[in-house]
Amino acid sequence: MQSKEFFLSKLEESHDFGGGMISILDLGSGQSRSALPLLGRYPQTRYVGIEPSETAAAAARTLLAPFPNARVYTQLAYEPLPDEAPFDIVLSLSVLEHVKQLDRFLANSIAMTKSGGRIIHRYDLGHSLHPSSIKERFQVFLGNHFPKLLPEHKFVRYVDPDEVVRLLEKSGAHVDGITYHQMPDHKRFLKDFVPTSDEVETLVTRLSEWEFDISPHLSGMQKAKRELLFPAISVWATKR
């Protein structure tokens, strides 16, 4: 199971998907691929994606066609959706590092959540820590220092978890905790290794589970060291 699929399966521990009443808003949903296994298990779930790329949104609509309560809006996720009631869970996966107006995006994630509902933002520092090309290095530099120069669809930058926590708390959420993911060797292993039995699959899953288990003990670690070891960060919050 890929890391983000496992990540979404953790929601089953806190929410009863069996009754078909749980609703999820996925901000910057791309092709919605990580949500498919969860929707496959609970096809009645109300799933709404917001995705500004026409191409990705169209691909998502095709993939989501079997699910009666799934739909995708093609737009940036800065404004509440007037036709949608608030959600039990509002999340984003690998999006915050691409969001030009972080304050508005996070405030909207809270505005679209039911009172007492869950807000989860999981994002990646890979682009800023290990740019894959000179062009990407330059884009990250602009995103960090001259954000106005980059258009929305090319935007990328380093995101400090302290900033995410501060903005979420400012807009009416209580931050419950932070988890750290995607140790580079774990990520490579999960990508390349093909489990041959259920027993081996369980062993593989323990890697992702372990990242959750160790997370509460990582807060005292020096931030730069922790980010190199765990370049994906998830901030978990509850709407007050």
Ligand SMILES: C[S@@+](CC[C@H](N)C(=O)[O-])C[C@H]1O[C@@H](n2cnc3c(N)ncnc32)[C@H](O)[C@@H]1O
């Ligand atoms: C790396 S992709 C991740 C897609 C998907 N969440 C996933 O995990 O596969 C980042 C997505 O964020 C979207 N995005 C960037 N800025 C956004 C914004 N302000 N509002 C909504 N989506 C945005 C992009 O169009 C892109 O599809």
